[in-house]
Every structure is written in structure tokens, then in C-alpha cells.
Amino acid sequence: MSKLTLVLMSAALTACATLPPAGQSSSTTAPAPAPHSAASASRDPFVSTYKTTPSPATLIRGATVLTGTGIRIDGGDVLIVNGHIEAVGKELRAPEGANVIDAAGRWVTPGIIDIHSHLGVYPSPGLKGLSDGNELTNPVTSNVWAEHSIWPQDPGFEMALEGGVTTLEILPGSGNLIGGRSVVVKNVHATTYQAMKFPGAQQGLKMACGENPKRVYGSKGQAPSTLMGNVAGYRQAFADAQDYKRQWEKYDRDLAEYQKKNAKEGAGSDSGDKKAPPSPPKRDLKLKTLADVLKGDIRVQMHCYRGDQMATMLDVADEFGFKIVAFHHAVEAYKVADLLASKGVCAAMWADWWGFKVEAYDGIQENIAIVDAPAGSCAMLHSDSEDGIQRLNQEAAKAMSRGARAGLDIPPERAIRWLTVNPAKALGLDDRIGALEAGKNADVVIWNRNPFSVYALADEVFIDGTVAFDRAHPPRKPPSDFLLGQPNAEELP
């Protein structure tokens, strides 16, 4: 249980990994976009180097297709061209030279998206030297980024891939009130995390309700040690961020004015008493993250078990004018399902975890089905586990059948949304992933049977149209450097 406990302390969202504007070079001589302007400071210094691999067109034919958007097509085809979904339907024609896969009797879904993972930051093996998920030195560490803790050789990535996971959000742990920035990665093997980083995906901010922060700091005799201490901590942090944001806004205004004035006077040019440009406020990496949240550039993903605490946090968010995108580990979301739906807040849940601490004591297996019920709901399944991430389809199957037994009939084409389009929305990436629709990234899983089964296995997994895993042709050597050359790690006869 010790590893689990650590993992349970988690939560952060991916920050907006904005790429530098195309064509802008650093040698520009244009008048001083001051190096410290708010705009330049929000540019991501850790640029994604992820590249798609060119691959032949692929036609998957005759499958039961769950599009991810609530549609099921029996005997359906999915056509992939240039890494994107070209068409989904029946009797599609294969382009010249296309790889045609007969998927009769098999099922096809979008690639699975796990919105809550600690792969890489709490990797396998669980060694001290690789345990980098919780910066437990201050209750507010909005300055840290989970991506800087990722060990790309974590063998957990390839096991998750075998389970159909194509995109995952990796978050810091939940030991802090505000744990740091999360990152969205494509589940591709790479030597650097930048080569996994989902291009253009926003970052998240991991925040945490409840027992973990108050236990971690309370046990050190520091604040917070109570739930009220938690709330005071979030509010002070955002109050400081508001002030910081105002300072930068003032600076930006002063700078703009100065530049305008300078340009005007520059024409006349001989006035000797030119005023010095305004000096920028000191960059504060903690407050910068929070200010970006207030601006809507970073998506808040909040670890929160109890329904009443979710309601408290929605009020805190309203007070400061930011949005909580999703509550994670939302064991009691079923108690506030209507509130979440009316506020447009997602809930990321397990199928059947409960009881490991008091805030998890009221967990029920119908949670996801109940949260899914209201109009406007956004129920998601997450793993928070290097084991669970390998079988999210099975977890969804449990939740689906528990719903059915309770009279909430949920067909597969609806349940698959918990693993695909809903997390895509919560990541702000639903224009690119989470559905089998023309124009979307070709992240696709072919299952050997109905994926809502304990016996289901992913036969083939595509990421951006490239075969990332093929059960019939498994890699001869493990992709992870760590596993390479380990005794007996390789396939036996």
C-alpha cells in the first residue's frame, strides 16, 4: 500500500505548451518586445520535439466501431491517411497502396486517454532515486513542473501502450495544496520527455483537497493541518497571484505607453531628457503559474474525494475567477453529480476504489454511472496507477455493468466516452484526439473483441497513424533501456 499512498498524493494539470510563434527569430530588431514582457515569459522554454512518423494509409475494415462520440457502427470501417482519420463509415474504399486490416469480429475505438497518471515521475521500479512526484517542501509549489521529473525509460509506458493508452496527463503528486504543473504526453517511446510532449497541449495545475496536504504539513507542525487551513492556503496563494498579475498588467501598460511615446518622440528625436523604460517586476515562478491559471492559460485539475469539498473549491474558484476543469479521484462525485454537470466540471474516477482513507470511505461502484447521468455531465475514468492504466477498458466495463444493474443502462458507445472524448475535453484537446472523426489525430485501438471485457486485449495501437504496438509482432527487445539486458526479461521460447 505504500506506493499507492504516494500515488494517491497527486494532482496537477498541463500547462499551455505554446510553441514560439512561427517565423519569429531572436535576432529581430523590432522595437523591444522587452524580454520580460508577460507575453514572452509565458512562452514554454521546454519545447515539444514530438514528431509524427510518416506511415502508409491504413483501412481498418468490418469492425464494430465506437467513435468516442456516442456512435456505434457495426461492420464499420476506419480510414487513416497521413496520420489523421480520413473517414469513418461503411464500405470505405482503400486508397492505392493502403494497408488493409480485416477487423471483422473485432472492435475499434479511439486511443485511450488517461487523464491522471504518474508514469515517469513515480516509475517502476519504485526506487528512492526515481521517486520524483511530490515536492513536499512547501504546501504551494506551483513553480515545479511534473515534466522535469519524468524518467522516459519507465517500463510502465509500454505496458500502458499495450492496454491501448495513447495519450496521458502526468501530474505531480497530491501532497501539496498546489503541487505544480502537469504535462500531456503522447505514449511514444523516446529518450527525452520533450519528444513525448503533446505539441500545443495546455499544461495543467495540480491542486489537492483533503487529507493529503493537511497530513503532510500538519505532521511537520506546519500549515495546513486542517481543512480550513487548506482553504486558507489556496485563497492566499491566489490572492498573491492576483496581485502579481496586476503588477505585470501595469508593467505591460507602462511599457506600451513608453514605447508609444518613444516612437513619437523618436521622430523628433533631439529631446535630451528621455525617460528610462519601466522596469519589469521580478519574475516569480510560483505566482507566474497561478497568474496563468487566472488568465485561463493553465487548466486546473484538482484531486478531491469528497463532494462537499468539491463544492467549497468551486466557490474558491469563483471568488478568484478561475475554472476548475476536473476533480480527480472524485470518489464522492455521485453526491454532487448535478452540481458538477451544471458547472460543466468533469470528474475523473476509479471504478471501485474505496476505504483506504476516510475521504474514500463512501466510495461506491455506481459512482461513474451516476455522475454520467445528468445532462451536461463529464464522467471520466482515470488510473492514477501503473497497474490500472493497463486495463482502463476493464475498469470502464465494471462501471458500465454496475450502472446497468442499478437501472442506469449505459451502452458501450456511451461508456467509451469516459476514456476518450471526455478526457480529451478536460485536456482541451477534443479538437484533435478522443474521437474517430475525420480530421482527428489517428490514435486508434483495434481490440480482439468487445473491449468491455476482462478477456479483451488490444491487438494493434496506432498513434498519429503509426503502429505503436502490434500484439502479433511484439518488439523483440523491450523499448525501455532499463529492461534491456535484464535477466529473463525477454521472451522465452
Next chain:
Amino acid sequence: MNAMKAQKISFLTVVALAGAISATSVAWAQNSDRNSATADASSDVLIRGAKVYTVSGRGTLDNADVLVHSGKITAVVESGAAGRQVPTGAKVVEAKGRPLTPGVFAGLTHIGIEEISAESSTVDASIDFKSPTWDQKWRPEFDVTLAYNARSTLVPVMRIEGLTWTVLAPGAGDSIIAGQGGAVAFDGMLEPGFRAVLDGSRSLFVKLGSETEKFTGGSRAAAYMLLDQAIGETRASGLVGQDALLHAAGRTALGRYLSGGRVVFEVERATDILDVLAFSERNHIKPVISGGSEGWLVAKELARAKVPVVLNALQDLPSDFDRLSSRLDNAARLQRAGVLIAFSSGENHKAYAVRQLAGNAVAHGLPWDAALAAITANPAEIFGLGAARGRIEKGQAADLVLWDGDPLEVTSAADQVWIDGRAIEMRSRQTELRDRYLRHAKVH
């Protein structure tokens, strides 16, 4: 996020459905007193027309009746035998072809000795006297079953999932000798913990490997040095007194296991498993391997020594350096080599994951029947209960589960569970919470 179609199913409908499942059972589900449950005719039941997985030499009977009298299975017969009469007073349950299995083994757990894991006041699973290693006393006389609370909220949660019994295994405290445990049935009977332990199941638990080398001075090699010392003390050839590892009660307790007693070794690494086999042979111990992530590497040796393995079939990551060679087909490979296997998820509140383990083992090469046996008959056999439990056979305790589908499938659930012939009420604290909030959800 799409709107769900209007759900017009009323709460009453659900109740009616549940009623259909166990209409016959409700009347006699109320009584939770052991005496009345075992002796009187209210525990007589005829389950008619089930697909019966006997997990015995008879295999699977596609259409059979199971008769229960006084808590025991008294007959298992193919259906359709003309003119068979329903015994007077027996409740009849029409299975309508649904699967009937023996009650499922919850694994090695803390069910009933741990309510909320993070709240130490609710956890009795292990002992830790906080003594430094050099002052350590081993306490093999520690018997965790004395803490068993049959009224734990976990018990109803587990049994409505088809789990009818567990082996209480003491957790790691501050010594590699965790103490003694044993099997209990989830009958919910109020009685002293030690009496709840099923006859013949008591076992000693020893923890080895990287997790516990801190209890042996930092090296796993020292585990055997200390074990040899303790055995020496037990056999009266070693130290007695202040510097000894054991108290008098400890010597007596350990001594009971040194002539063919069952000792469960929690161990993962292949070489460590071989060390356990050698140690056990030397000391006349009957070992059970718990964990055994790398067991497939020494499957032949395990089979030859007739040593069973209780494993987590989902263990496939190199979680630590003892488990570098974890594989999803560990169960299949062990079974093929002739090793007796049982499944345990290592979970407490999620002990019901054990069926999922079995299903995944099937997906990775284990024959379906062998997977069912690994959560029913095999664990009963391993823990000395084979004659009494784990099969649907005349004379066995009537621990039975009627399923709504494939018993190893995650989408299946138990429609009705019987323990010692008594139909248990299919409710738990979780179903209460569900029903309180479900009513509202149905309005949408």
C-alpha cells in the same frame, strides 16, 4: 458530456428486479445467528437448473440441481431426473441456467482487521513494538485472527461480490515473522475471533526480500541467520533469556510449525524462492509461496517440491529489483508446470479484484477452469480446507454463488450468495449509499 437519455426506470423497478433475483431468499436472510443458521430447515435450499461449476472431478454440469441441507451440500444431480421432489420446507431457487460456483476466495487480506487503511485506530493487522533491530523479539505467538471483527463493513461489501472467505494474513510489522493467521468465512457471525478461524487453516507468515531486509540488519542473507537462531531456541539447543529472539510462548508457537506446519513465505525473487524451498526442506516446514512474481523461472522446482503459489496474476511490472522478471503469464506457466496456484490481489478494500485477476490470467494463457479453481478449490486445498470448502460436492459447506454471467468476467455480478447454506442479504453500506443517491440520478 452528452445528455443521457431520459431514464424512466423507477426505483421500484430496481427493487422489483432485485426481488426477482432473490425473492426466495429474503425471508430467511434476516437471521444472522449461527445456531439457527446451521440447524434449522430454513437453511434447506434447492437451487434448480443451474450451470454448476463443481471444480471437482465432475467438471461442469450444464443443467444441474444442488440441494443444501443444514448448511451442507447434500446432493448435486443433473436436472431433469423425473419426479424428483422438493424436500419439505426447502426454498427453491430457479437458476434458469445461470452459473453456480463455489464461494470465491478473497485472497490473503486484512478484511475484518482493517477498516480504513490510513486510520491506525481502525487497523489491527500487524504488530510493531518499535524496538531497534538488536533488541528485537520475534513474536510468532502473535495471532492476528484474534482481532477479527465479523461485523466489519468490509464483510458485506465482499460477500455480495461473491467472496465468501479469506485468509487473514498479518501485515509486516517490525520483524520478518509477521505472526499467525488463518481462514475465516464471511458469515458475519458474532463470536470471538479465534473461534471464527476455520479448522486446519492456521498458518505462520514470514516476510522475506527487499521489503523486509531492514528487519534483518540490512541484508536478506541475515534472515536465514536469524531464522536458524529462532529454530535453535525452539529446539532448546539455543539461547534462552534476555538475548534470545523468542519468549517461551514464541518457542511453543514456532515449534508447532516445525513438524510439517504450514508457513506462508512472502517472497518474490526466483533465487529467494529456491532458498525458501531449501530452508523448508531442512526444517520440515510445509511452505506456501505468497507473491512469487518470478515463480515461473523456478516452476519445475516448485512443482517437484509440491509447493503451492498464491500470486497476483496482474503483476507484470518490474516494481522493484525482486520482481524484475514479472510476467502476465506467470500463472499460466506455473500451472502448466504442475504447480498448485491460487490468486490474491494484495488488496483489502478491493479484494473483489481477485475475479479480475483470474479473468486476466485466462486472457494470458491460463485455462478457464484452472483460473476458477485458483479462486475456489485451490486456495481451500492450500490452506487445509479442501475437504470442507472450495467445491460443489456432497458434504462440502454450502458456500455458493449464483452469477448473472461468466463468473470471471468483470461485467458479471453475483445475484445471490450463500454461506454455510444461508442466503446472505445482498446489501452493504455501499448499496445503502447507492440507493440514497440513485433515486435522484434516475430523475434525469
